[in-house]
Amino acid sequence: MAFVSPNITAFAVEATEFPDLARKYQVSGVPKTVVAGNGVQVEILGALPQDAFVDQALSMLSAAPSEPEPQTKG
Amino acid sequence: MSLISPSDQDKLREAFNEMKSNVRLLFFTQTLGCETCLQTRQILDELPPLSSKISIEEVNLVLEGDKAKQYGVDRVPAIAVLGEHQDSRVRFLGTPAGYEFISLIQAVLLVGGRPPGLTEANRKRLAAVNTPLTLQVFTTPT
Numbered sequence: 001m002a003f004v005s006p007n008i009t010a011f012a013v014e015a016t017e018f019p020d021l022a023r024k025y026q027v028s029g030v031p032k033t034v035v036a037g038n039g040v041q042v043e044i045l046g047a048l049p050q051d052a053f054v055d056q057a058l059s060m061l062s063a064a065p066s067e068p069e070p071q072t073k074g
Numbered sequence: 075m076s077l078i079s080p081s082d083q084d085k086l087r088e089a090f091n092e093m094k095s096n097v098r099l100l101f102f103t104q105t106l107g108c109e110t111c112l113q114t115r116q117i118l119d120e121l122p123p124l125s126s127k128i129s130i131e132e133v134n135l136v137l138e139g140d141k142a143k144q145y146g147v148d149r150v151p152a153i154a155v156l157g158e159h160q161d162s163r164v165r166f167l168g169t170p171a172g173y174e175f176i177s178l179i180q181a182v183l184l185v186g187g188r189p190p191g192l193t194e195a196n197r198k199r200l201a202a203v204n205t206p207l208t209l210q211v212f213t214t215p216t
Contacts, residue, residue: 014168037207
């Protein structure tokens, strides 16, 4: 995802080596993905099919009131 | 002694043969207080002998803090996967062992030219993201 989008940065975090991060994000099972941006945070638990994963990862963009999606004129 | 078995080395060599462009792995480390930095460096050192397209550069988090910051890295060991001319914005925090090693290899192949596994529709949706997003994927070694 980071590879195809210049605005996305992806970290693979080894939870046992960084217990402070695991605690901060309340990681009790893996994989757990925390997506943060635009002042919003969503959590994705487990491995999801690609479409569902992208849906959830980008759900924050429509949920965030501060930056509405730009309208494209047809 | 190698950490990767001879048969796995052969498989990796074959996979790396398909790479079209060079990949640089920035290895973030520090001299003191990093229990797993040495092991991570040992794993990374296994890769360049398997492909002339892979290189490793070391960045000291303490001495080169500005550079680490530039790549969003504030703890070690960490790896940033870079293309020849661009940053893939893919990072690994912690030792790339177990499944993480597979993920690292996949990231190297992707940056080296393998087509992304994303569908065309998802690729378009992601390319249209105009707000900085950070994904943190938490895993364990096994």
